[in-house]
Amino acid sequence: MERLVRVVNDDDRHALAWLTTHAGHVRVADAARHLAHAGRPVFVSALCRYLGMWPPARREPVRAAQDCTLADRHLAQMRRILAGARTATTAAISPVPHR
Numbered sequence: 103m104e105r106l107v108r109v110v111n112d113d114d115r116h117a118l119a120w121l122t123t124h125a126g127h128v129r130v131a132d133a134a135r136h137l138a139h140a141g142r143p144v145f146v147s148a149l150c151r152y153l154g155m156w157p158p159a160r161r162e163p164v165r166a167a168q169d170c171t172l173a174d175r176h177l178a179q180m181r182r183i184l185a186g187a188r189t190a191t192t193a194a195i196s197p198v199p200h201r
Contacts, residue, residue, distance in 0.1 A: 103127070103130070103131050103134060105143065106131065106134035106135060106138055106143055106144060107130075107134050107143055107144055107145075107146060107149065108143035108144060108145050108146070109146065110145075113160060114145075114146040116157065116160060117146045117147075117150065117157045118130075118146050118149075120157035120158075121146070121149060121150065121153065121155060121157065124155060125153055125155055129153070130149060130153070133149055133152050133153055134149060136152070137149065137152055
């Protein structure tokens with residue numbers, strides 16, 4: 103069946119395995135033969151549409167929490183700089199009281 107179906111990446115590989123498990127090897131192979139034109143392999147998404155089945159969406163692996171203390175320090179420093187610039191700008195713009 104590998105020459106009937108175009109597997110481009112890991113997602114296609116997982117989707118094809120899911121289709122084969124849930125629809126059956128014979129049904130998937132028959133659908134691939136039916137959809138194949140001039141010996142060109144069929145995309146996995148075309149098989150899914152033809153069979154009316156969609157594999158569940160793959161979840162991204164959960165990444166471990168990273169230490170963000172350095173980034174937090176830099177952000178705090180940027181906030182202090184911006185607050186100082188804002189205070190200086192406000193003082194320069196504030197109206198001078200008339201006597």
